[in-house]
């Protein structure tokens with residue numbers, strides 16, 4: 001079976017393969033069969049991570065097989081299928097193909113590894129429009145962005161929407177509107193920031209809003225820029241993660257490929273000695289959506305690069 005036929009077979013199990021569901025189990029079973037066909041010895045750890053190993057496997061490649069409810073065919077599955085294909089092309093190389101569990105809702109198994117590789121290689125669809133904009137099929141990931149998530153509360157005063165003159169109001173939603181624009185202005189080169197959720201009280205048509213809570217999601221691959229962004233936006237941080245630099249396993253075989261940052265989290269954040277390769281997303285970079293797409297040609301180039309990188313590291 002070709003890489004694309006395998007992606008179709010995984011998608012046919014179900015568009016939504018939630019972590020530790022019967023659908024994810026079935027995808028792991030399918031992958032385990034392909035691992036055996038590739039001459040790999042199948043095992044699982046306590047968190048359910050699936051390994052297909054050959055020999056003293058200190059170099060790993062893989063990704064995840066779970067998916068979001070609105071998923072396309074490529075996010076996660078591409079990295080697993082590419083790893084198995086690359087392993088089958090290197091019949092003498094000691095290596096492992098790996099399928100993690102519940103990446104989309106965790107990650108839950110890459111975080112719980114009990115053994116660690118000397119190198120971990122993950123091929124992933126870009127999930128954005130940068131490579132398509134550059135006209136490039138592949139991009140080497142330099143870092144996974146750090147994130148800060150939290151909220152801002154804007155207080156006003158509830159008043160009658162008909163009897164309170166405009167100059168006598170303390171409208172929390174108007175203040176929130178200004179804050180949303182402020183968030184956008186704070187995110188400049190090397191950072192992104194988003195208000196994606198909003199709660200308005202009392203949320204009534206004829207009452208001046210008294211209290212508004214807005215979410216903030218701020219990201220950067222540079223820890224200093226992220227701290228500066230948090231200060232400038234000025235919000236309550238609930239959760240923060242540091243940027244994770246990626247290794248140069250793909251840069252070594254693709255010296256001229258463009259470099260880019262991953263704005264999304266991946267299993268590679270939690271596996272030591274990770275390197276990531278992005279494959280161009282078509283359809284405007286849409287992801288977590290059935291229109292998510294990479295071309296057969298671009299995927300073939302990614303599998304070639306993964307094979308070359310594995311051959312270099314496993315020898």
Ligand SMILES: [Zn+2]
Pocket residue numbers: 064075076103124266
């Ligand atoms: Zn993914």
